[in-house]
Amino acid sequence: MNENLFASFITPMMFGLPLVTLIVLFPSLLFPTSNRLVNNRLISLQQWMLQLVSKQMMSIHTTKGQTWALMLMSLILFIGSTNLLGLLPHSFTPTTQLSMNLGMAIPLWAGAVITGFRNKTKASLAHFLPQGTPTPLIPMLVIIETISLFIQPVALAVRLTANITAGHLLIHLIGGATLALMSINTTTALITFIILILLTVLEFAVAMIQAYVFTLLVSLYLHDNT
Amino acid sequence: MDLDHASPLCGAGMESDCLLVRAHREAFALIEIMAGPEADAQFHFTGIKKYFNSYTLTGRMNCVLATYGSIALIVLYFKLRSKKTPAVKAT
Numbered sequence: 001m002n003e004n005l006f007a008s009f010i011t012p013m014m015f016g017l018p019l020v021t022l023i024v025l026f027p028s029l030l031f032p033t034s035n036r037l038v039n040n041r042l043i044s045l046q047q048w049m050l051q052l053v054s055k056q057m058m059s060i061h062t063t064k065g066q067t068w069a070l071m072l073m074s075l076i077l078f079i080g081s082t083n084l085l086g087l088l089p090h091s092f093t094p095t096t097q098l099s100m101n102l103g104m105a106i107p108l109w110a111g112a113v114i115t116g117f118r119n120k121t122k123a124s125l126a127h128f129l130p131q132g133t134p135t136p137l138i139p140m141l142v143i144i145e146t147i148s149l150f151i152q153p154v155a156l157a158v159r160l161t162a163n164i165t166a167g168h169l170l171i172h173l174i175g176g177a178t179l180a181l182m183s184i185n186t187t188t189a190l191i192t193f194i195i196l197i198l199l200t201v202l203e204f205a206v207a208m209i210q211a212y213v214f215t216l217l218v219s220l221y222l223h224d225n226t
Numbered sequence: 227m228d229l230d231h232a233s234p235l236c237g238a239g240m241e242s243d244c245l246l247v248r249a250h251r252e253a254f255a256l257i258e259i260m261a262g263p264e265a266d267a268q269f270h271f272t273g274i275k276k277y278f279n280s281y282t283l284t285g286r287m288n289c290v291l292a293t294y295g296s297i298a299l300i301v302l303y304f305k306l307r308s309k310k311t312p313a314v315k316a317t
Contacts, residue, residue, distance in 0.1 A: 126286035133280040142293040 005172060009165065012092050024094050027081035050077075057219055064119070065226040068219075075104070076215040083164060083207030087200070095210075096165045101157035108218045109153040116225025124225065156217055163210050167203040174199060 012019045034043045050073055057076075058069050079095060086093025094100050116124040128145040129138060174196045181189035269281050278292065279285035 122283055122287050125290050126283045128290045129280055129286040131281060131286065135280070138280060138289050139293045139296070142290050143297075 005169065008090075008092065008168060008172065009096050011097070019092075020094065023092055024082075024100075027078060027085060030081060031077060057216065060223055061219070062226050064115075065222050068222055071108075072215050072219055075108070075218065076211050079104075079160070079214055080208055080211035083211060084204070086164065086168070087203055087207060093164055093168065095160055096168065098157060098161045101160045102153070105153040105156035105214075105218075109156065109221055112218065112221040112225045113149070115222070119226065127224070152217075152221065156214060160210050160214055163206055167199075167206055170199055171196070171203060 012023070031046060032043060034040075039047065053076060054069055054073050057072060058066050061068075082093065082095050085091060086095065113124075128142050128149070130141065130145070133141050174192060178189055178192040178196055181192055269279070271279055271282075271285070275285075277285065278288050280289060
């Protein structure tokens with residue numbers, strides 16, 4: 001068990017060809033589009049869900065910020081569906097790869113920050129110094145605020161990677177422990193199995209929450225800059 | 227907003243400056259100070275404080291730019307100083 005603990009995080013290959021592209025594109029097959037006025041149940045449910053999320057998330061934004069609605073809705077759908085599909089046994093979860101999460105976080109954060117600097121240069125620069133700071137603390141606080149700005153995309157990516165990876169590892173370990181305990185002590189194995197069930201339920205929640213948190217934070221960075 | 231009668235916890239016979247009302251007044255003043263760019267007009271600084279302060283938008287921006295400029299100057303100074311240092315001659 002120990003030697004293949006991290007086997008599920010290795011990017012899958014088939015005959016030397018990477019399958020990652022197919023895996024990343026796969027969730028889009030689960031969200032069909034339709035140009036009919038009255039849709040079937042699946043598409044109606046999908047549209048209802050998208051409307052709920054977009055209303056809740058985009059209501060705080062100005063007109064300029066609301067141009068990002070499509071981007072943010074695609075983001076939450078992608079991360080949510082990828083995380084949930086990763087909970088299937090023996091599947092590969094692209095969001096466990098830090099490279100992929102950095103590839104999502106850095107461009108979105110940079111886009112929001114550059115938009116802010118282009119449209120509200122004075123306010124964006126003034127944002128580095130909290131209002132009412134005592135004079136002797138000004139240089140230190142400017143440096144701290146600059147560092148905290150540049151930490152944002154890293155924190156976004158690492159938060160998603162760590163949460164999903166930790167959850168998968170825990171499921172793997174507790175599942176392995178349950179199997180090992182079956183032949184030793186059935187009662188303990190049963191308790192471990194119940195813990196595994198509860199952990200799986202938790203992981204379902206974490207998968208959706210992390211998608212929401214990632215998108216919400218990008219939305220907040222955009223709100224600060226528009 | 228009538229802050230003197232804002233709190234229901236201040237009884238009818240109590241002083242208008244009861245603790246809770248004072249806290250409300252201070253919070254409201256703080257909110258007013260932190261209202262944003264449109265509140266810059268209430269600050270009347272003179273001299274260098276007019277351009278470098280941590281209250282107005284312009285002041286904050288200039289402080290930030292001055293900090294970055296100072297850091298750039300310090301880095302530039304150490305870079306140029308290390309080039310001017312003569313090499314140790316072998317004896």
